[in-house]
Every structure is written in C-alpha cells, then in structure tokens.
Amino acid sequence: MTTFLFFLPFILTxxxxxxxxxxxxxxxxxxxxxxxxxxxYGLAQTIADLLKLLQKEDIVPQAADRKLFLMAPIIxxxxxxxxxxxxxxxxxxxxxxxxxxxFFLLAVVSLDVIGILIAGWxxxxxxxxxxxxxxxAQIISYEIPLGLTVLCVxxxxxxxxxxxxxxxxxxxxxxxxxxxxxxxxxxxxxGIETTGIGGFLTWNIVRMPLFFLVxxxxxxxxxxxxxxxxxxxxxxxxxxxxxxxxxxxGFRWAIIMLxxxxxxxxxxLLGAILFxxxxxxxxxxxxxxKLAEWTSGTPGTWxxxxxxxxxxxxxxxFLIFVQMWVRWxxxxxxxxxxxxxxxxxxxxxxxxLVLLSGVWRLLMI
Amino acid sequence: MIQQIIFYTFxxxxxISASVIIFTHNVLYAAFSLIITFLGVAALYVFAGxxxxxxxQVLVYVGGILVLMIFSVMLTNKISGQAVTTHSHxxxxxxxxxxxxxxxxxxxxxxxxxxxxxxxxxAQSSGNIIQDSTIQLLGVKLMSDYVLPFEVAAVLLLxxxxxxxxxxxxxxxxx
Numbered sequence: 001m002t003t004f005l006f007f008l009p010f011i012l013t014x015x016x017x018x019x020x021x022x023x024x025x026x027x028x029x030x031x032x033x034x035x036x037x038x039x040x041y042g043l044a045q046t047i048a049d050l051l052k053l054l055q056k057e058d059i060v061p062q063a064a065d066r067k068l069f070l071m072a073p074i075i076x077x078x079x080x081x082x083x084x085x086x087x088x089x090x091x092x093x094x095x096x097x098x099x100x101x102x103f104f105l106l107a108v109v110s111l112d113v114i115g116i117l118i119a120g121w122x123x124x125x126x127x128x129x130x131x132x133x134x135x136x137a138q139i140i141s142y143e144i145p146l147g148l149t150v151l152c153v154x155x156x157x158x159x160x161x162x163x164x165x166x167x168x169x170x171x172x173x174x175x176x177x178x179x180x181x182x183x184x185x186x187x188x189x190x191g192i193e194t195t196g197i198g199g200f201l202t203w204n205i206v207r208m209p210l211f212f213l214v215x216x217x218x219x220x221x222x223x224x225x226x227x228x229x230x231x232x233x234x235x236x237x238x239x240x241x242x243x244x245x246x247x248x249x250g251f252r253w254a255i256i257m258l259x260x261x262x263x264x265x266x267x268x269l270l271g272a273i274l275f276x277x278x279x280x281x282x283x284x285x286x287x288x289x290k291l292a293e294w295t296s297g298t299p300g301t302w303x304x305x306x307x308x309x310x311x312x313x314x315x316x317x318f319l320i321f322v323q324m325w326v327r328w329x330x331x332x333x334x335x336x337x338x339x340x341x342x343x344x345x346x347x348x349x350x351x352x353l354v355l356l357s358g359v360w361r362l363l364m365i
Numbered sequence: 366m367i368q369q370i371i372f373y374t375f376x377x378x379x380x381i382s383a384s385v386i387i388f389t390h391n392v393l394y395a396a397f398s399l400i401i402t403f404l405g406v407a408a409l410y411v412f413a414g415x416x417x418x419x420x421x422q423v424l425v426y427v428g429g430i431l432v433l434m435i436f437s438v439m440l441t442n443k444i445s446g447q448a449v450t451t452h453s454h455x456x457x458x459x460x461x462x463x464x465x466x467x468x469x470x471x472x473x474x475x476x477x478x479x480x481x482x483x484x485x486x487x488a489q490s491s492g493n494i495i496q497d498s499t500i501q502l503l504g505v506k507l508m509s510d511y512v513l514p515f516e517v518a519a520v521l522l523l524x525x526x527x528x529x530x531x532x533x534x535x536x537x538x539x540x
Contacts, residue, residue: 068397098416099416099500100416100417100419100420100500103417103420103424104420106424107420107421107423107424107427107428108423110423110424110427110428110429111423111427111428113428113432114397114400114427114431114432114435117432117435117436117439118397121393121435121439129439133436133439133440136432136436140429140432143428160500
C-alpha cells in the first residue's frame, strides 16, 4: 500500500525534475545553451515539453497490431512499478514484508522485457523490431551480472529482505536483532567492533571491501538494464530512429519514458540500499561526537522518517546524477562490444566475486 | 473472504488464458497468453505458501523461457513475411486424451483424503496454516539432504549450455 501512496506520486514528480536535471547536466557537460535559457534557469522548457506531450494525438499505425500496441507501454510501466513494492524508504517505512524481497524485485522487473518485445513487434516497423531485439538481448544478458552482484550482497547479509539488509548497515541493527555485531571490514579477527559507530563504516561497501568492485559491476549492469548510455543501442537515434518506441507518440510515449526514468530510479534506490547503507547516515559516531545518532533518529520516531528518507533519496539521486554524467560523457558501445563486455568480462568477474563473498562471509562469523 | 476472491480471480485468469492458448490461431497471441497463465500459476503458488517457487516461476519461465520463445516466434514471423498460424489437428484424439486425463485427476482428487495429510494436520494443530517463508528451509535442505540431485541438475544444465554454445558455433563456421 505504501508503494502506491509514496512511490507512485514520487515517480511522477521525480521524472519531471529528472528530465529537467538531465537537460541541465547535459547542457553543462556539452555546453548546450537551450535548456539553460528558456524561462528562469530553463525551467519552462520541461513544462512546455510536458504540456506538448500530453496534448499530442495518440497515434496507432494502421498496420500495427492494435490491441498489443496499446497494451505494451502499460505492461512495461507496471512491471517496473511492481519492483518498487519491496523497497524500504526509512527505518519505519517498509515496503512489502515478503521474505523473497529482492529476488521478487529482480523477477518482476525482468517482465518489462515482454512489454518491450510486444511494443517492438506490434508496431510493425523494422526500426521498432530491431530496437526491441537489441533491447531485449541487452537486458537479458545484463540481468546475469546484475543478479550475481545482488547475490553477493545477499550472501553477506544472509537475507533477501531489503529492510533487514538496510538495518544491518547502520547503528540500529541491534534494535532488530540484539545479538547483532558489525566489525570493521566485516572481519571479526580484526576485533574492531563498529556496531555502535555506524556511519559509512557499516555500509556494505565498507563491510566487505570487495563490494567496491561488486558495486561497479552492479552499476554498469544497471545502466544497461535501464537502456541508458553508453548502453543505449536499443534507442540509438542515429541508427534506429528511436528504438522499440519509434512508432509511439503522445501519452503512450510519455509512459515509456516514464518507465525508463522509473527504472533509473529503481536501480539507483536498489544500489543505495544494497551497497551505500540504505537509509543510514554516512556519519559515524566518534567518541562523544554522536554524529550517527544526531543525523538519524531512533527507528519509529518521525525524525527517523525524515532523516532516513533524506539519506536514501539523496543517495539515489546522487547515483542518478552519475548515470546522467556517464551518459553525456561516454560514447555509445557497439553491439559486439556490449555483448563482449557482459559475457566475457562482467559475468566471469561477478562469478568470482560471488565465490569471494562466500569466503568473506566465513570470516565474518 | 478477500483472499478467496483474489484466489478465484487468479484461478479464473489462469484458466481463461490457458483456453486462449488452445483456441487462438495466432502463435504469438498464444505465447503472450502463456505469460498470463504462468503468472497466474505463480500467484496460485503464493496462495499455497510457496513464495520462493512462485518467484522462481516468474524468473525462469516468464523472464527466461517465454522471452526466448516469443523471440523465436517473432523472428520467424518477420522473416517469412506472413503471420504464423496454427490449425487444429486430431481434434477427436486430443479431446479424448484431455477428457481422460481430467477424469483421472478429478477421480484422484476426490479420492484423496487431504485432511489426514501429515503436514496439513501439523499445520492445523499448530494454528499457522500459511507458514513463514520457505526460503531458509529450502536453502538448507538443498545444500544438505538434497545436495546430490541439486548438483546433478546443475551439471546437466551446464552440459546443455555448453552443448548449445557448441552447436551455435559450428553453424557459424559453416557459413
């Protein structure tokens, strides 16, 4: 229920601002002047685009498979939106309590492939079909390193439940499990207990130092999953006009774009939850300087909601910023380079990291 | 009450989409309604308390196998330039086999005494019919009691994977 109350309006408003932010970042990086000039700070450009988009006619090509064509964008968005169900937002604001948690998320998000296939096929256009084929091949391939990196985290955390994974990365873990203890780098042999210190020292990325590499693979795979540059071959404008959504216009096109931005948000939130301490503060308790406690309220209080939401969403937005930064900095990969990167480098590397995570887990107990 | 309504909705969804598969002539429509069937079955698994199986069903069958199926149907469809359609053959024999299977299953279900099943009795006596998650138990069991079948299945899948890669490779060389 909380997913509908919070995440649905959140995705909608976030997308409007993300489109604006993307333009600004692109304009800064590539020195474009358009989005910087219209209205105050270029704000009017996004609003004008939005109004234009909603007014446009909903065109269905004559040779298209009408039923499937109309259905496809909704399937894509539904699949991605369902993924939000398991995300926690703050210590007191949990998503679905299902134990399958992140496993469900990966399974349900993989359904957007079907929506893309339907969109590409039903458009009855070769550009759409090529776009859909590329997109699906890419998403299916990159799901493997993505799944394996998530598996690394699950092995260290011993839980599929994203809320439990969140608790483990901060000072409030003992409120969930009285026996819980965190050690520096997860190594019990070092004997430096960080349960009470918290901050970035208990984030998964520090709890298990190799997670830096895991996070890197996760981030690359997540870029490919959301069809973002440098993996935006499915919608490579210079080759394919517009990818699998070439034939879409108006509101349905807007839903497809909304799904893309929702997917960016989803993988960024997931990355923040799995690796960057979720809703936990980055500041550790240092002696009498209880920075961690000052910047994150006791779970259940309203101040904890404010701080938790603030930290998680800022981390996610930071990752989205990096995604945009990457998009406007790197050129697109070729199809064969894309597949080589995934199958020959990322998958073997993530398999090795799964093994190392297992070994590390043995050192943690 | 709400649970029952949801259960029957999913059951109806499964049955309706399954009959669409049988009666449609368009192979692609059949493949798409197979998705709904699989999702419906996954939902029924959740009602049976098997959350892990349900998610695995979605991940493996819908996210993996079906996508490949649709992929191949789509490609053949576009290459030959005409819609791939099916026609019904052997209607009498097929109907007969279906009917016999149905009668057999119904007979078995009506004969079976579910109330006296060991795990059902245990669940009823302890009061929690829908158990907690099965993940922990499944993981431990797979790595201890059932490690041999688990590993054999893993090796089998690996062999299939290598075989598929080998076949694909040879065809490319011949060209």
